[in-house]
Amino acid sequence: MPATTDLEGLGLDEGGHLLVDRALAQLRAGDRLTVTGRHPALRVHLAAWCRARGHRLADDADDVPDGQPTIVKGAAGERRWRDARRAGAADAPEERADPRWGLAARGALVETGGPPIGAEWTEREHVWADIAPRLYAAAAANQWDPATAVNWTAPADVPDEIERAVVQLMTYLVENEQAALIIPARLLSQLHPHFREVMQLLATQAADEARHVEVFTRRGLLTGGPLGTSSAGGRASLQTLLAEPDFTTASFLLSVLGEGTFIDLLRFIHRHAPDPVTADVARLALRDEARHVAFGVAHTAHLVTTDTSYLGRLRQSVERRHAALQDTAGLNTEVFDSLVLLAAGSWQPTAISRGWQAVRDLQATMDEGRRRRLAYIGFPDDEAAELSALHTRNFM
Ligand SMILES: [Fe+2]
Ligand SMILES: [Fe+2]
Numbered sequence: 001m002p003a004t005t006d007l008e009g010l011g012l013d014e015g016g017h018l019l020v021d022r023a024l025a026q027l028r029a030g031d032r033l034t035v036t037g038r039h040p041a042l043r044v045h046l047a048a049w050c051r052a053r054g055h056r057l058a059d060d061a062d063d064v065p066d067g068q069p070t071i072v073k074g075a076a077g078e079r080r081w082r083d084a085r086r087a088g089a090a091d092a093p094e095e096r097a098d099p100r101w102g103l104a105a106r107g108a109l110v111e112t113g114g115p116p117i118g119a120e121w122t123e124r125e126h127v128w129a130d131i132a133p134r135l136y137a138a139a140a141a142n143q144w145d146p147a148t149a150v151n152w153t154a155p156a157d158v159p160d161e162i163e164r165a166v167v168q169l170m171t172y173l174v175e176n177e178q179a180a181l182i183i184p185a186r187l188l189s190q191l192h193p194h195f196r197e198v199m200q201l202l203a204t205q206a207a208d209e210a211r212h213v214e215v216f217t218r219r220g221l222l223t224g225g226p227l228g229t230s231s232a233g234g235r236a237s238l239q240t241l242l243a244e245p246d247f248t249t250a251s252f253l254l255s256v257l258g259e260g261t262f263i264d265l266l267r268f269i270h271r272h273a274p275d276p277v278t279a280d281v282a283r284l285a286l287r288d289e290a291r292h293v294a295f296g297v298a299h300t301a302h303l304v305t306t307d308t309s310y311l312g313r314l315r316q317s318v319e320r321r322h323a324a325l326q327d328t329a330g331l332n333t334e335v336f337d338s339l340v341l342l343a344a345g346s347w348q349p350t351a352i353s354r355g356w357q358a359v360r361d362l363q364a365t366m367d368e369g370r371r372r373r374l375a376y377i378g379f380p381d382d383e384a385a386e387l388s389a390l391h392t393r394n395f396m
Contacts, residue, residue: 007037012045029075097194120190129298139204156275165338168228170220179238181209208288233329237394249317255296330393
């Protein structure tokens with residue numbers, strides 16, 4: 001006695017195939033399923049559907065009940081999933097992501113034969129940090145709206161020359177933020193999506209930088225523009241970051257050393273801001289940058305604990321960058337002078353002297369911060385001091 005499913009008036013092309021599939025799922029290859037129903041095209045549709053799915057519609061030679069179409073189940077459906085493997089477990093990444101998993105969700109049952117993903121980074125240790133899922137959650141919860149997070153119409157009475165210094169700093173910040181946006185976006189495009197939390201975190205990082213580009217541009221143009229200058233040396237320094245081919249050395253140079261240094265710079269601009277908008281944009285960017293630095297430090301430290309020889313590669317990346325930039329000016333002199341003037345607040349020689357000292361103190365604070373982060377990653381103190389001193393004069 002073959003199994004039966006009744007479609008009543010439902011056509012196979014109106015969802016009836018769901019009922020047929022459901023009934024067939026209970027059967028083994030070679031078993032029969034009789035389909036009853038009133039739809040006038042039922043037999044014609046079933047014949048075509050069976051051919052497409054690897055089943056057979058019984059004919060006169062088969063001993064089947066009169067008048068009712070009967071399906072003989074094929075083996076293709078069973079074969080389809082026989083060689084399928086899960087793309088790891090949904091809750092945590094595997095040590096190695098198989099390129100053949102392609103774009104499948106982590107933990108999904110993956111049918112064989114799909115296109116492999118052309119990702120460059122497939123090893124967990126080369127991209128991972130245990131803090132990544134928590135940092136992503138914090139990033140998603142702390143996205144702010146540039147239109148409302150800053151009081152753009154706050155009254156400000158900034159003297160012309162101080163305003164020009166602010167505009168110069170904003171111009172410089174924008175080009176640095178653009179580099180900081182492109183790098184995580186590039187890393188993201190070469191990352192196996194199996195490392196989902198890192199992918200999500202890099203996406204929020206790029207979104208953070210997009211907002212930084214926006215608010216610094218908007219502050220720069222707030223009093224009518226034009227923007228300040230962009231130096232060849234500053235851009236050369238950023239260009240070396242874009243060219244860094246390895247995930248970890250790129251993350252190290254950008255986030256540990258560059259954005260780490262920027263945290264002190266943004267704090268300085270916030271402290272000496274001559275108007276509320278400048279203070280706001282520096283404070284908001286600073287909050288995001290802390291997450292970017294946290295991931296860079298955590299990932300680099302994580303990789304070094306699994307492979308201490310990696311310290312050598314990190315060191316080489318700093319030395320290589322230093323050598324590449326040796327003949328460039330590094331920091332835009334207009335940027336340095338603007339920092340002095342910002343901290344001075346006026347052209348009085350005693351004020352300029354105070355501003356000058358404040359910038360020297362800033363550079364010392366930046367150096368201390370870099371040394372502390374390098375030591376945390378695993379560098380001995382003397383080597384940390386040496387590498388910090390080789391960091392680009394452009395700060396990022
Ligand atoms: Fe930023
Ligand atoms: Fe950043």
